[in-house]
Amino acid sequence: QVQLVESGGGLVKPGGSLRLSCAASGFTFSVYSMSWIRQAPGKGLEWVSYIGRSPSIIYYADSVKGRFTISRDNAKNVLYLQMNSLRAEDTAVYYCARDYVSRVIDPWGQGTLVTVSS
Amino acid sequence: EIVMTQSPGTLSVSPGERVTLSCRASQSVSSNLAWYQQKPGQAPRLLIHGASPRATGIPARFSGSGSGTEFTLTISSLQSEDFAVYFCQQYNNWPITFGQGTRLEIK
Numbered sequence: 001q002v003q004l005v006e007s008g009g010g011l012v013k014p015g016g017s018l019r020l021s022c023a024a025s026g027f028t029f030s031v032y033s034m035s036w037i038r039q040a041p042g043k044g045l046e047w048v049s050y051i052g053r054s055p056s057i058i059y060y061a062d063s064v065k066g067r068f069t070i071s072r073d074n075a076k077n078v079l080y081l082q083m084n085s086l087r088a089e090d091t092a093v094y095y096c097a098r099d100y101v102s103r104v105i106d107p108w109g110q111g112t113l114v115t116v117s118s
Numbered sequence: 119e120i121v122m123t124q125s126p127g128t129l130s131v132s133p134g135e136r137v138t139l140s141c142r143a144s145q146s147v148s149s150n151l152a153w154y155q156q157k158p159g160q161a162p163r164l165l166i167h168g169a170s171p172r173a174t175g176i177p178a179r180f181s182g183s184g185s186g187t188e189f190t191l192t193i194s195s196l197q198s199e200d201f202a203v204y205f206c207q208q209y210n211n212w213p214i215t216f217g218q219g220t221r222l223e224i225k
């Protein structure tokens with residue numbers, strides 16, 4: 001079955017960096033667009049970044065533009081999110097998610113918690 | 119950015135009741151509207167896309183309607199497993215945006 005497994009979260013100081021990974025299995029990874037979506041503790045959902053089947057199609061939320069970089073390795077079936085210059089407001093569970101159809105999102109991974117605190 | 123507003127924020131209902139959740143977009147999103155269910159400690163799950171078609175495996179008691187700026191999600195007869203938070207999402211324009219959620223709690 002389709003599985004998305006995130007890793008790489010943890011505690012980081014403000015200004016620090018983290019790289020999240022999402023290992024995909026159970027489907028042909030290279031033909032699907034993928035997204036990162038986050039959820040601050042007790043809050044709603046915020047879409048962070050999107051990468052198309054072709055890595056040339058990339059979008060970012062304004063809140064992370066210039067600090068985060070999304071990428072994919074279709075040979076390894078892995079999605080990445082490089083997060084630099086982290087801020088306290090970046091604290092959230094980060095979900096990796098696949099396009100169900102045209103930016104409708106399903107399924108989602110189980111999420112990885114990123115905590116930015118001194 | 120399109121702002122999605124859900125109402126009410128919390129709804130207290132009894133099992134077996136029919137419930138309607140609302141989602142309003144700050145500008146037209148055509149029918150490019152999805153609904154998700156999230157249970158505590160779990161990732162969201164897709165229920166509805168294209169404003170009304172159910173995703174694979176979603177029970178028929180869930181139905182969606184609307185277009186443009188006004189949308190509803192109706193659960194015809196609440197089951198115990200339906201008590202959760204529901205989010206709407208527009209995917210008509212970048213950036214993709216979500217509503218703040220409606221929490222269904224047991225009365």
